[in-house]
Amino acid sequence: MAAFPSFLILSALMASSAQQQGYYSITPGTSLNPRTNSSWLSPFGLYAFGFYKLNNGYAVGIFLAGIPEKTVVWTANRDDPLFPSTAVLLLTSDGRLILQQKDREDINIVNWGQSVASASMLDSGNFVLYDSSRRIAWQSFDHPTDTLLPKQRLSAGEEIFSSVSDTNPARGIFRLKMQGDGNLVQYPVETPDTAPYSYYASGTNGRGDNVSLNLDINGNLYLFNGSSVISNLSTGLYRTRTIYRMRIDVDGIVRLYYRSLDPQGKWTKQWSTTDDKCAPKGLCGLNGFCILMDEDVKCQCLPGFDHVNPSNRSSGCQRSLSMEGCEAKDQNVSYEIIPMDNTKWEDDNYAVLGGMTNDDCKKACLDDCNCEVALFSQSGNCRKQRLPLRYGRRSLSDSDVALVKVSKTTPSSTQGVLGNSVKKIRLDILIVSISLVALAALILAFTGIYVHRNYVGRYKKISKFGNVELIEDVGLREFTYEELVQATNEFKEVLGRGASATVYKGILSNNENVVVVKRLEKELEEGEKEFQTEMKVIGKTYHRNLVRLLGYCLEGSKWILVYEYMKNGTLADILFNPENRLYWEERIRIALDIARGILYLHEECETQIIHCDIKPQNILMDEHRCAKISDFGLAKLLKKDQTNTYTQIRGTRGYVAPEWHKKLPVTVKADVYSFGIVLLEIICGRKSVDWSLPEDEAILDEWVYKCLQEGETSKLVRDEDVDKRKFERMIKIGIWCIQDEPSLRPSMKKVLLMLEETVDIPVPPSPTSFLSTI
Template sequence: MAASAQKQRYANISLGSSLKPSTNSSWLSPSGLYAFGFYELTNGYAVGVFIDGIPEKTVVWTANRDDPVFPRTANLLLTDDGRLILQQEDRDDINIASSDRPVVSASMLDNGNFVLYDSSRSMTWQSFDYPTDTLLPGQRLPAGEDLVSSASKTNPARGIFRLVMQTDGNLVQYPVEISEPSYAYYVSGTWGKGNNVSLNLDNNGHFYLSDGSSIVSNLTPGQYRTRTIYLVRIDVDGIFRLYSRSLDRQGNWTKEWSSTEDKCVPKGVCPVNSFCSMADGDTRCECLPGFSLVIPGNWSLGCERNFSMESCKDKEQNASYRMRSLENTLWEDTNYDIIKDMKTKEDCENACLEDCNCAAALFKDGICRKQKLPLRYGRRLQGDSNVALVKVSTRSSFTQGVPNNSDNEIKKERHLDIFIIGISLVALAALILAISWVYVHRKHVGTYMISNDKNVEMIDDVGLRAFTYAELVQATNEFEEELGRGASGTVYKGILSNYKIIVAVKRLEKELAGMREFQTEMKVIGKTYHRNLVRLLGYCFEGSNWLLVYEYMSNGSLADILFNPESRPCWEERIRISLDIARGILYLHEECETRIIHCDIKPQNILMDERRCAKISDFGLAKLLMLDQTYTDTGIRGTRGYTAPEWHRNLPVTVKADVYSFGVVLLEIICCRRSVDQRLSENEAILEEWVYNCYAAGELNKLVGCEEVDTRTLDRMIKIAIWCIQDEPSMRPSMKNVLLMLDGTLDIPVPPCPYSFQSSI
């Protein structure tokens, strides 16, 4: 909490009241024990409820949890129409709380509940109905609701563990986004007790499950103490605990009860390809044998092999490996093959060595279960007979994940082979495309016409408006004003006569648009909605006329403002644009209904609205992933200069391809120049190489010239970009971690030199 903040007790908060981080920062409860308002984070301020009447300001509820950080200039306002909103400069208002009935006042209650009231003083909204990671006395967790741990002790965003009050009466803990019984790591054992069981805590620390009429299960007996407060929280480590604290100033939080005393029990406490063990009462994560941290010193991305695997085409490849044993370890069993009646552990080792797809095997009681990577939820458990057998290289000269010289020579030869094959394939593809182009233009047949019935069947489920071709001809004044051209068509400015709304109409070219591309545009973009994605409003599908209608972006593309000296954004705006783009990509990768690889992230596909908020557009090249897929094999997509190396190496393409493209775009945003500029000297023509050379030489000032920028922020953004453009996809961070690094929540280690740069340095 800011030291200069002024605080007052408010029994009744009237419409029009407001808070700011640096002045009147919070509304106190009548006793002064609880407060609602701004509390300080390492990189800004969050809005929430916290215990203010004790020296350690303990947060118990956070608003807008998925994006909780706000600047010092933010303003929290209870509007005249009864909405609680957060206002920021150059940003849309964020709705913190609202009601379906007219609101006339609000209060911060002495039980820690922040509420909105209507004119009859009836409660219309309360924070108790939307718990984050904590329950307070008098608050209940109803059936179907959950608590989710925080990302870290200093970041209140959603973490990786959750506590679920299931509708079968069972209280269960899972890793986030998994609800299968086999993944549970705490179970109350109260299934079958009805679908109305809730988790409750009273003022005496009595923690129990109730069906509304009787107690189903007592988790703690409770104990009456004067001047004592209680809370239940699912902690960052995945364990939920009951705490008490005396209200005396010299008091401390004391653990009264916990779901387990073994800190290795929560599944995911150690990341992929690592296992958890206890040391001196605390957890210790260790990488598998033959594995190293993806980012040295940072466990967030887990571990990866510190050697290169041979191709399965090499029949003698098993001679390059041996097996290492990890006794007394438990793992998630995601086997692709089970071999029974194995007499010895050595038999299981040999079975894995002889199978080039086998990365590890789990051996127990004569059963051998072959596994692929990653291995998850590993932990030591003394007395368990399960043995993990891990395939490692027979070479011994590996340090910090860097192979020895002989391995480098092998990699160079392999890269040369891949390059020759790639050139041959490109030449063959060009020949096929040329023949196809001639064939299509000679035929002049209506290849792309489909019936209206198919049109309705395809579009029904996305709620988009159907336009006639005549309407869009009129709206665009016969396609008079061209806004731009893309890989899949031309975009025109239009005005909808009925609504006087300016739109962008994208006319798909027959030569480029096929059924699959159109369905991708319609079904996927129609179902996505995020403030950093351009929204699709409607479509036209008449014969060979295929058109899409988007919201209009009045400030053109990022390329228009970034590479134009007259409209170049200031340093603060460039940081904001970077965050906008990262949030949009994160939504595509992790948050929308169908996971999407955009495949063509570049400044031309990032559009700017009237407030210069960046929005990602053009999903015409998107490659979709089903929920159980992690990669796709496809032809090269995207734009030269922004495509990840794996596109050219015939390797599986994952969401990390977009991370690479984002890294290139981030460098362009930092330096306000294109990634390739042949007008510059040989040393500066390729942006990525020039940036790394300047970074390695400690000359970052060259990247921004005479412009005044915050040097610490510049250093942070450069390091993020270099991590994003690593040649090895597993070395690149996820977009979630990119966003955490951009806003300063996650520490950034020193990035290595990308492999492709090493020959030129």
């Protein structure tokens, strides 16, 4: 290996761009706090040890102070790193670096257990404690978190862990281990150090028991056995004023980065363990599998499953509805198999059958009440498994088929979502591939024109209207007005009209996707503010039960939003049409869909949202009859430090909570009230107010409570064979939601638990808004 210039020379070259003031020696009794002296700098100001801002508090760690990004390379106490601004970091004479908080016990950041004479933050990025002989007693280089710096090594038996996210340094779900057998291997966390669980290995096993992973100042990443280099993982290149770091990223891939110390520099990848972003095992959690879509990772669920947390892909998937097991074999329960082609999973079988066909494997799983999925290979092996499945990914080069058993009582729409999605993805890949080959020359010819019109022209246009910051926040597609005129055939097909907008059907010319084009009216009061609010909020929200905003147009007085198209119209179209009679299980699923969407708006999205107009006309149904909440034009936003808001009456008569009329503070409980009315409409299959019925039945909520009180709930259901116990349970949920007093209404989280039959439901009191009529 070539000789390298000393680090002191490199540090001197860095000095011109780094802060000059620094601490060479930190003596016992010296302290830090976030409000004044928050960190100890290295001599040339390149690295700092101390407090750095993290979410709503402060963490203690090491970060690059000499570049604008302040990149963190080491975090203390990483699984519980947040501290308040009143915390104090103190170096004690007995070798402890402690964090003191008022009315709490001290936290040991470093506990050497012996006396120390001083500490230093070095320009190598290493924070060290010295004894009285100036020997290193403790150093951060011996305790890496997710990063290795030049001159730092990962010794035999040691490992580093990914972080949970880019804003949460806690230990994540992937690890890189320098094994004692000389092999450098990547695994998911909490797995044995054996080959079936690895997704990267250096292939150097058997090369010694003292092998370490090393990074030098020129970006050479190599394995060293104490006397010689046994493997060069990355060949570096000497660059002046350049720094390197190796990190196991949040997605489980180890990457080596370099960055110029110039202010305009940026981190650039030099090397990685893999370029396959689906390679890390466990990326999509239990019962989820990974798909590559144009270099981007997408996590999908098994048929009949939904994401546990759509905003956290590693949380995995759970069944949409429960499925009976062996204990139900004497009941009249039937199942079917949904195949998933080209998928690969962990083989954790309890039985292997050989010499079988695909149909034989399906039948074998259907006949075995313990079998929840069978993995069939083209060699004729049928491997029966129980759930959950792990380490799923999809690859066109893999011929294995996962045969998933689902209950026929599960709504077909839920079963088909994933299957149809997989087929659509496969078709999309085929179409994109053919198009790229056939039209490559044409694409290259028009690249210059496209870039000029859609980037340079767009920037000028946005700057003219002062919306540059807004657009950067949203990241949606910007349509030109001409594109939308063409897509809607000059706004001919009207889907609906409202007080603030007209909605049209359109077809995009570039991919022939059907979309909904919502044109906001110029004469709206505070129209521009409403438009900007809707763009910012909807553009940052994504949930399977919310209608997705695809893009926008902002040209002068033309304010237009473009949404995904819902093939089956609104819930009102289906619910109140006798020809589209919903069976009982589908009604429950739709109610669950709506509840999950509202819960996301209230508790899970970045900005808490009160929808203010929950009603069947604002619940759209996709091709699988999955319910999605639409129309955030009337949404009222709450900042994080707010719990309610006073405003004018919004929403639709019959669904509006009583507090609107009483001019009381309006909270998220207003949406709970509206959901309660919609729930009663769903389970009873009629409108909340219908004056064509007898007077005592015309107002649904009053009639429902009267029937429940008198034990005559059978009057509420016509021509349906439903479970009386479940029906009455749903009625109780609806009545709890429409209590006149907001504090008596459950939260949407509690409502969802009630719908899922996770918690008991007490008998609800009379909604006081109609006590006098009962």
